[in-house]
Amino acid sequence: MSSNLSRTPRHVLVIVASTRPGRLGPAIADWFVQAALPAATASGVTLDIADLADIGLPLLDEPEHPSSGTYVHEHTRSWSRQVAAADAFVVVTPEYNYGMPAALKNAFDVLYHEWAWKPVGFVSYGNTSAGTRSVQMTKQVVTTLRMLPIGATVALRIAESINDGQVLQSAGLDESARRMLLELSRVASAMRPLRTEPDGEVAGVAGPVDGLRLTMAQPDxxxxxxxxxxCCWVQxxxxxDTLDLSPLRETLDELRESMSTxxxxxxxxQGxxxxxxxxxxxxxxxLIGRLMVAPDQAGNGIGSWLLSYVEQQAPQEETAYYELFxxxxxxxxxxxxxxxxxxLTHDEDVPHGSVRLTKQRQPAAFVM
Structure with a gap:
């Protein structure tokens, strides 16, 4: 493995799974962050806490399937941004009736691509089993999302490890947290190439020139x-005769936000x-937008090919026409x-300085 991977900054999101009043999750998450912080600092890892009680995701309220990546609610978009920005996760979870909290399952289910190819560790807590049965259930879910549960875990028996709502001082527990963080960091570095080689590559789409690879865009x-x-909008x-064009003004954060819709x-x-x-x-x-081809690649049919491809991705039953500006x-x-x-379609609502073009979608041919 390249030594550059080990020096690349990694971001670990610590997820507090319980939302019940009087819960222990926030205190345990705080303990984990403090215990793991020296190892995190030394290895170039940043740690943030995401408390599902504060995030307050409703139960599956998005009209589109999570795999589409299309979210209409800001609470889902915000959660998507947090998860997409993370390289790895630590789930702090209790056990409810031999399983994970419903809020945690919902937090997984409202997203899809944002979880893929990232490792996850667990800090569980409970009575008899120290929450380990919740972890086993959760592992079935995360592997389906193409996440990798690591081997290192921390399991806290409440009677032995918690007093007055706080984790007891223990060099052994602190060392367990550090070992988990270091393993999580190593696995996150090893899995990074999987996230930079998108799984959304389109098979069987022949381009107009050799060497083209068409994929769904990824955060990287x-x-x-x-x-x-x-570069493309300079022309x-x-x-x-204006610089007042949104593609020229758009910031990286705005571009990242646009991927939620x-x-x-x-x-x-060739890369x-x-x-x-x-x-x-x-x-x-x-709606089709931001169709662009690098200036030195223009004139060889890439733009027309890409336009034809994106037209074919329209939902078959719902789409009556294509539209662009x-x-x-x-x-x-x-x-x-x-x-x-x-x-050209004349419309009073067209932004100043723009024109609107539409094309009726031809229904798919029926084959006997």
Whole structure:
């Protein structure tokens, strides 16, 4: 393994699973962070606590499936950002009737891609079994989300380890917390390449030139995506005689936020990001935006190929037409979209300086 991986900063999210009044979870999470902090500092790991009682996620209230990555509620978007930013997790959980708390199961279920290829450790607590049966149940769930439970765990028997709501001073327990953190850190570093090679690669889509790889965008793509976006929209700024274009103003945080409402696809050629596009459903329309191709790759059909591909990703039953916008002076773009079957659609709600183009979706052919 490259030594660079071990020096890459890692972020561990400590999740407090219990939401009951009078719970021990926050005190145990605080103990774990303090006990593990020296090891975390030495190994370049940051620790944050996510208390599910404070986060307050409703029970599965998103209309779209979590695998779509499309969230309409800010509480889900905020949780998505927290989980996506983490490289690993520590779950602090009690045991309820031989199982995990319902709030923890819900916290897992409202997201999907954000959990993948990340390790998770457990600090459990309880009476007879010290919460270990809750951990066993939770492991079944996290492995389905493509997470990896590590071997090191901490299990606290309340009668032996807790007094007056606080974890008793114990060099042995503190050492267990440090060992878990170090193992979690090592596994997170080892799994990082899995997160930079997206599992959302599209199989069987032949590009117009050799060496193209089409994938769903991942958090690690965002910085490069922002650079590509600004390069591509310089031409739009010149054509429309304005720098007041949202793709040029957008920050990295805003781009990250947009991934909670848009599906984003990236195209790489020999590892380099050369094109991208995003889309989302809105009522009967399939909105297509930020279609971009690196200037030195333009003219070889990548843009048309990518436009055709993203049109095919529209929900079949719900989509009546495709919709996109471009600058009113972007003659090259307008002609390209017209060649692809789009027509200019006059609408008073179109943003100033833009034009709206739409294309009716052709129903899928019925094959006997």
């Amino acid at each position: 793509d965002l910085a490069e995506l922002l650079v590509l976006q600004r 739009e700024a010149l054509a429309n 848009w599906q984003v696809w990236c195209v790489r050629r 380099r990001l050369v094109a991208a596009v995003r889309a989302r459903a809105h009522e009967r329309a399939w 471009t600058g009113h002076r972007s003659i090259h773009n307008i002609k390209r979209y017209e060649r692809a079957g789009y027509v």
